[in-house]
Structures are given as structure tokens and as C-alpha cells.
Amino acid sequence: MIKIGELAKISGCSVQTIRHYEKEQLLSAKLRSDGNFRLYDHADIERLLFIKHCRSLDLSLAEIRQLLTLHHSPMSQCDDVNQMIEQHIEQVERRIAELTLLNKQLKALRRSCTSKRTVEHCGILKQLNKAVSQSN
Amino acid sequence: MIKIGELAKISGCSVQTIRHYEKEQLLSAKLRSDGNFRLYDHADIERLLFIKHCRSLDLSLAEIRQLLTLHHSPMSQCDDVNQMIEQHIEQVERRIAELTLLNKQLKALRRSCTSKRTVEHCGILKQLNKAVSQSN
DNA sequence: TTAAAGTCTATAGTAACTATAGAGTCAATA
DNA sequence: TATTGACTCTATAGTTACTATAGACTTTAA
Ligand SMILES: [Zn+2]
Ligand SMILES: [Zn+2]
Ligand SMILES: [Zn+2]
Ligand SMILES: [Zn+2]
Numbered sequence: 001m002i003k004i005g006e007l008a009k010i011s012g013c014s015v016q017t018i019r020h021y022e023k024e025q026l027l028s029a030k031l032r033s034d035g036n037f038r039l040y041d042h043a044d045i046e047r048l049l050f051i052k053h054c055r056s057l058d059l060s061l062a063e064i065r066q067l068l069t070l071h072h073s074p075m076s077q078c079d080d081v082n083q084m085i086e087q088h089i090e091q092v093e094r095r096i097a098e099l100t101l102l103n104k105q106l107k108a109l110r111r112s113c114t115s116k117r118t119v120e121h122c123g124i125l126k127q128l129n130k131a132v133s134q135s136n
Numbered sequence: 137m138i139k140i141g142e143l144a145k146i147s148g149c150s151v152q153t154i155r156h157y158e159k160e161q162l163l164s165a166k167l168r169s170d171g172n173f174r175l176y177d178h179a180d181i182e183r184l185l186f187i188k189h190c191r192s193l194d195l196s197l198a199e200i201r202q203l204l205t206l207h208h209s210p211m212s213q214c215d216d217v218n219q220m221i222e223q224h225i226e227q228v229e230r231r232i233a234e235l236t237l238l239n240k241q242l243k244a245l246r247r248s249c250t251s252k253r254t255v256e257h258c259g260i261l262k263q264l265n266k267a268v269s270q271s272n
Numbered sequence: 273t274t275a276a277a278g279t280c281t282a283t284a285g286t287a288a289c290t291a292t293a294g295a296g297t298c299a300a301t302a
Numbered sequence: 303t304a305t306t307g308a309c310t311c312t313a314t315a316g317t318t319a320c321t322a323t324a325g326a327c328t329t330t331a332a
């Protein structure tokens with residue numbers, strides 16, 4: 001059995017993050033030492049690494065909680081897992097599209113300034129203001 | 137002079153958002169009515185639309201505050217504005233790259249499930265677990 | 273006159289952490 | 303053995319840009 005600091009080292013999560021996951025019911029130390037220190041075993045390490053991998057895919061803690069539950073009810077169907085992943089993919093693709101558009105706009109904005117001018121004549125601020133009077 | 141509700145309608149921001157911008161020192165009603173209601177004029181409308189446009193470019197409130205300050209010190213140089221916009225572009229591009237990678241991984245994960253199986257044999261959960269034992 | 277709609281301040285919640293404070297525990301050294 | 307330092311504990315507040323209340327007050331219209 002290891003203490004939280006070692007689990008943090010092994011997993012690459014911070015100690016606070018591990019305690020946070022406990023509060024969020026993703027991972028719990030089943031045992032405590034005499035001095036009330038959390039104690040973890042190998043299964044806990046694997047569970048935390050699973051969580052970490054899911055987080056690297058930007059899954060929310062709520063989604064991970066759901067996956068962990070399904071994980072431990074092996075007779076349930078795949079459909080829930082599938083649907084979640086698909087929705088997640090859609091969300092990521094929406095965000096990519098948004099940011100791509102944003103990027104274009106920002107670059108156009110950037111081009112409107114040729115520097116070495118005073119802000120008074122700055123194309124960037126002019127552009128930002130033009131947009132204002134247009135939408136107004 | 138208009139009240140906050142009308143400013144909200146004109147700008148498309150919510151009333152709470154406008155009050156929030158005031159707390160964040162982006163926009164203030166210089167006048168109050170007898171009954172202590174905020175009163176706004178045309179300049180305020182423009183200022184709020186400017187803020188809104190900047191927000192649509194995902195600029196943070198702190199960045200917008202900085203732009204508004206420069207805006208009203210017309211003799212300062214463009215460089216600060218430029219640098220901010222450039223950093224912002226870099227950040228957006230980093231995020232796009234991250235999400236693009238994420239998207240690939242999620243799609244691969246999605247392909248590993250052919251549905252209609254029980255979770256016990258689900259390729260998705262198997263994949264997520266494989267990654268765990270690999271990094272372990 | 274009274275009811276509805278609008279506004280006020282202050283406070284809490286959102287997501288997933290991060291960072292304290294203040295107290296207790298443990299291992300190793302002097 | 304005493305004490306230092308590292309570690310851990312709980313609880314609380316901060317981050318970002320809002321959103322959503324509660325409870326009181328003001329204004330407008332019927
Ligand atoms: Zn998701
Ligand atoms: Zn410029
Ligand atoms: Zn930025
Ligand atoms: Zn499956």
C-alpha cells in the first residue's frame with residue numbers, strides 16, 4: 001500500500017488532484033493508516049491512470065464517472081459508451097471549426113496593423129471599432 | 137439615456153453580463169436615476185459592442201480592458217496591441233493543434249467498438265485500459 | 273391602488289483544478 | 303530523546319466569464 005504522495009509521483013497527477021477526484025467520487029482510498037493517511041493499492045493506480053488517460057482525451061469527470069461505472073457492470077451494452085464518445089467527437093469538431101474561423105479573423109485583424117504607428121491610427125483598433133459601428 | 141434592460145436588448149448581452157462587466161471595470165454607468173437605476177448613453181452602447189466584438193474573438197476580459205485603455209491613450213504605440221493579438225493567435229493555433237490530435241485519437245477509439253457487444257468486450261474500454269497498462 | 277415588470281445588491285454555482293492555512297503524523301538526525 | 307523536516311490531513315478560497323438565485327426596492331400600466 002502506498003500513500004498519496006507516491007501515487008502522485010507514479011501517476012503524474014498532483015496530490016490535490018487526487019484528493020479532488022476522491023471528492024468527485026472517481027477514486028477512493030479504501031483504507032487509511034493509523035495516522036489517517038490515505039492508502040492505495042495497485043488497482044487504485046490503474047484506476048487513476050485510466051482516469052488520466054480519459055482526461056487527456058478531454059472527457060469530463062462526469063463522463064469518466066460514467067465510464068468507470070460501465071466498466072464495472074460488464075454485462076451492459078456498448079451503446080452508452082459509443083454515444084458518449086460520438087457526442088464528444090462532435091463537440092471537439094465543433095470547437096475546431098469555431099477556432100479555425102476565429103484564427104482567420106484574428107489574422108485579418110493582425111494584418112490591419114503595420115506597427116510603428118500610434119494607437120490613434122492603429123488598424124487593429126480601427127477594425128475593432130468598425131465592426132462596432134457596423135453591428136450598431 | 138437608457139436603462140440596463142434596453143442596453144441588454146440593443147447589445148444582445150444579458151443584464152447580468154453587463155453588471156458583470158461593470159464589476160470587472162470594463163463598462164460603467166456614469167449616471168444613476170433617482171431610483172438608483174443605471175443609465176447609459178450612446179458611448180456606452182458603442183463601448184459594450186466593442187467589448188462584445190472582442191469577446192467573439194475570445195479575447196479575455198483582461199485583454200479587453202487593456203485594449204480599452206490603449207484606445208483612450210491615442211498617443212501610445214501599436215506594439216502592445218500587436219503583441220497581444222499575436223499571442224492570442226498563437227494560443228488559438230496551439231489549441232487547434234491539440235484538438236486536431238484529440239479528434240484523431242477519439243475517432244480511432246470510436247472505431248474500436250463495433251457495437252451490439254456487451255461492455256465486457258467493448259473495444260473502447262479495452263483500448264482505454266490498454267493505454268493504462270502501457271503507461272504503467 | 274395594486275399588480276407586473278424591471279432593477280438593485282449580494283451571494284452561490286458552474287468545471288477542474290490550484291493554492292493556501294493551520295494542524296497533525298512520520299522518519300531520520302543530533 | 304528531542305527535534306527537525308517532509309508529508310499528510312481538512313477546510314476554504316481563488317481561477318474565468320458568466321449564470322442564477324434571493325430578497326428588497328422602483329417604475330409602469332391597468
Ligand atoms: Zn464530452
Ligand atoms: Zn497598430
Ligand atoms: Zn488572449
Ligand atoms: Zn463497444
